[in-house]
Amino acid sequence: MNVDNVKSQMRKGMLEYCVMLLLRKEACYSSDIIRRLKEAELIVVEGTLYPLLTRLKNDGLLSYEWRESTQGPPRKYYRLTQSGEEFLAQLDEAWCSLANSVEIIKK
Amino acid sequence: MKRNITVNIFGSLYNIDEDAYRLLDAYLVNIRDYFSRQSDGREIADDIEARVAELMSEIRTSGRDTINISDVESIIGRIGNPEDLGVFEDAEASCVADEDRAAACTPPEPPAELKPKRKLFRDTHHRVLGGILAGMAKYFNVNPLWLRLAALVVEFFFILPGEGFFIMPILAYVACWILIPSASTPAERLQMKGEPINLASLRDEFLKGARDLYTTIDAPSVRSTFVGGISAVVRSLGFAAVALTVVFCAVCLLSAVFCVTCYFSLPDPYVEYFFGKYSLINQVHTVADPAEVTVFAVGVLLSLALIMFIGIHWLMRRSGRATAMPGWIRWIVILLFVASLVLTTASWARIVAVVSVNHDRLEPDYRAEQLASEREHIEELGAEGWTLSKGRNLSDGYMDSGEHYSGRKQLKYLNGLNKTGSMDYEVVRTVRIAPGTYELKAVARTDGRGCEIFAINGVGERRYSAVEPCGAKGGDVWAEAVAKVRIDSLHTSADYQLTKNLADTNRGRGYGWQRVSVSSITVGADSVLTYGVTNMSPTTVWDGTFVSATAFELRRL
Numbered sequence: 001m002n003v004d005n006v007k008s009q010m011r012k013g014m015l016e017y018c019v020m021l022l023l024r025k026e027a028c029y030s031s032d033i034i035r036r037l038k039e040a041e042l043i044v045v046e047g048t049l050y051p052l053l054t055r056l057k058n059d060g061l062l063s064y065e066w067r068e069s070t071q072g073p074p075r076k077y078y079r080l081t082q083s084g085e086e087f088l089a090q091l092d093e094a095w096c097s098l099a100n101s102v103e104i105i106k107k
Numbered sequence: 108m109k110r111n112i113t114v115n116i117f118g119s120l121y122n123i124d125e126d127a128y129r130l131l132d133a134y135l136v137n138i139r140d141y142f143s144r145q146s147d148g149r150e151i152a153d154d155i156e157a158r159v160a161e162l163m164s165e166i167r168t169s170g171r172d173t174i175n176i177s178d179v180e181s182i183i184g185r186i187g188n189p190e191d192l193g194v195f196e197d198a199e200a201s202c203v204a205d206e207d208r209a210a211a212c213t214p215p216e217p218p219a220e221l222k223p224k225r226k227l228f229r230d231t232h233h234r235v236l237g238g239i240l241a242g243m244a245k246y247f248n249v250n251p252l253w254l255r256l257a258a259l260v261v262e263f264f265f266i267l268p269g270e271g272f273f274i275m276p277i278l279a280y281v282a283c284w285i286l287i288p289s290a291s292t293p294a295e296r297l298q299m300k301g302e303p304i305n306l307a308s309l310r311d312e313f314l315k316g317a318r319d320l321y322t323t324i325d326a327p328s329v330r331s332t333f334v335g336g337i338s339a340v341v342r343s344l345g346f347a348a349v350a351l352t353v354v355f356c357a358v359c360l361l362s363a364v365f366c367v368t369c370y371f372s373l374p375d376p377y378v379e380y381f382f383g384k385y386s387l388i389n390q391v392h393t394v395a396d397p398a399e400v401t402v403f404a405v406g407v408l409l410s411l412a413l414i415m416f417i418g419i420h421w422l423m424r425r426s427g428r429a430t431a432m433p434g435w436i437r438w439i440v441i442l443l444f445v446a447s448l449v450l451t452t453a454s455w456a457r458i459v460a461v462v463s464v465n466h467d468r469l470e471p472d473y474r475a476e477q478l479a480s481e482r483e484h485i486e487e488l489g490a491e492g493w494t495l496s497k498g499r500n501l502s503d504g505y506m507d508s509g510e511h512y513s514g515r516k517q518l519k520y521l522n523g524l525n526k527t528g529s530m531d532y533e534v535v536r537t538v539r540i541a542p543g544t545y546e547l548k549a550v551a552r553t554d555g556r557g558c559e560i561f562a563i564n565g566v567g568e569r570r571y572s573a574v575e576p577c578g579a580k581g582g583d584v585w586a587e588a589v590a591k592v593r594i595d596s597l598h599t600s601a602d603y604q605l606t607k608n609l610a611d612t613n614r615g616r617g618y619g620w621q622r623v624s625v626s627s628i629t630v631g632a633d634s635v636l637t638y639g640v641t642n643m644s645p646t647t648v649w650d651g652t653f654v655s656a657t658a659f660e661l662r663r664l
Binding site for chain 1: 116117118119138142145147150151154155157158160161164168184185186187188189
């Protein structure tokens with residue numbers, strides 16, 4: 001059993017939840033999301049985020065709009081959709097019970 | 108000194124070193140190729156490219172003008188190689204447990220310590236023609252020499268039966284050439300060899316490619332010029348040629364489907380009736396094993412359909428409407444194509460063997476029948492006192508009936524016909540009549556120059572009158588009848604009905620008959636006169652397809 005492997009599996013499971021959490025407060029563009037995830041040490045390579053965003057968008061949980069940027073190409077700003085909010089609420093519950101379970105076991 | 112390139116990404120220009128550009132391009136192509144297997148892959152690849160552009164603009168904002176190779180390496184390091192993204196995506200997909208998506212995703216990659224799966228490419232760096240066998244040798248990890256020898260042996264077996272079968276393996280090769288992409292980027296070359304794609308290996312492969320290039324420049328070979336010439340032609344013809352091939356195959360496929368349907372659904376006597384007793388299709392129908400014919404038909408239909416499929420897919424890829432086929436589909440297509448070619452060839456060889464025996468057996472019957480029908484035609488002429496003095500390439504006997512100028516269908520007329528026009532037709536009648544001066548009248552029609560009504564007396568004096576080309580419509584005989592019917596509104600004339608028939612003939616358009624007359628024919632003391640119709644005018648070259656004549660009438664002046 002490889003510790004790195006297990007760690008990365010755990011991170012992957014959480015990533016979707018965390019991305020949606022970031023978008024709960026305000027619309028973000030992908031590089032913002034990457035920066036925040038990197039700060040939280042959730043991702044190593046940036047490329048992993050793009051397939052995930054596209055998938056969430058295709059599932060109707062996220063939507064995006066193009067905004068011009070003063071430097072570089074125009075940016076995609078992602079935000080939660082209505083069903084995204086509902087989905088996130090469920091994830092919240094799931095997370096709380098999960099964290100709770102882990103706490104109980106740890107004691 | 109380093110060459111420097113300007114690139115345009117999403118509307119912004121960046122200066123980049125040439126080697127850095129090559130690496131970046133290889134990386135982006137690799138990313139696109141990797142995600143092309145997903146339905147939303149293009150969007151993901153676009154996002155990643157946008158991110159690359161953003162990181163490059165950050166470098167520029169930091170005050171450096173030119174992107175160099177270590178910048179590109181760090182960008183790739185940040186965004187990650189497709190491998191890293193791939194493992195991640197698969198795990199994600201299984202977490203989501205969305206069946207559709209799981210099906211669309213690629214199967215899980217082997218663990219990192221194993222070598223990644225090889226992919227089939229054409230190895231254009233080690234090619235003889237298209238690099239297909241070289242690529243297959245890489246795929247199966249064998250020496251390409253063995254595959255090339257095997258290919259020659261296969262070709263030899265297809266040459267043996269004759270009948271143009273040698274073309275089959277060549278077609279298969281061309282199909283593979285179109286179907287299998289060439290390993291053009293360093294990343295693809297690594298995939299071809301089954302080596303992991305990462306920064307170090309990409310860089311090595313890239314540098315190796317450059318070395319190969321220099322070797323070729325140092326020692327150019329005749330072969331590479333020759334092959335280069337071919338592939339340049341293939342490329343430039345490419346799109347149009349493939350599109351034409353697809354259309355051609357579509358037409359062939361439709362007619363093949365029609366033939367196969369007729370062949371298998373028509374009751375026995377009809378095949379003979381439609382195609383003729385001695386036609387190839389009837390012989391196949393009577394003597395060949397139905398199972399073999401079925402195999403042959405399936406083989407032909409399948410080959411045509413596969414060529415169309417390959418062609419259409421290639422066209423769609425060229426125009427950016429489709430992505431590369433997944434490897435397994437490509438393999439199935441190749442296997443099916445080769446199988447259908449082999450089936451077609453083998454079954455056809457057996458059918459031909461059986462049919463040619465039957466053909467030899469039927470040969471005497473066929474000859475006899477031809478002779479009998481020839482005799483019949485000559486007798487038909489003889490019954491009216493005519494002789495065929497010159498005849499060559501005539502399609503359909505020497506006389507006909509049914510389009511007679513008089514409107515009476517049963518009346519016969521002399522008729523020579525060949526759709527391609529290369530015929531000789533001359534029919535004559537020799538009579539003994541009292542000496543004197545005569546006029547010969549006849550009714551004739553033709554669609555070309557060189558047709559004459561003529562008369563030759565006993566001392567060889569030839570008098571003639573050319574028939575004006577008018578085709579098989581209108582003509583003065585018909586025009587007269589039409590005028591006559593119009594004038595005779597009370598239907599008083601005795602031959603009204605006949606005239607009316609003539610005016611109405613060919614749905615009121617006439618059959619092109621015209622009056623011809625040859626005057627001042629002198630018959631001498633020998634009382635001999637020969638007259639008739641010919642398409643072999645001594646002065647004009649024949650350029651039509653038919654000649655008809657009838658109602659010859661000699662009048663003494």
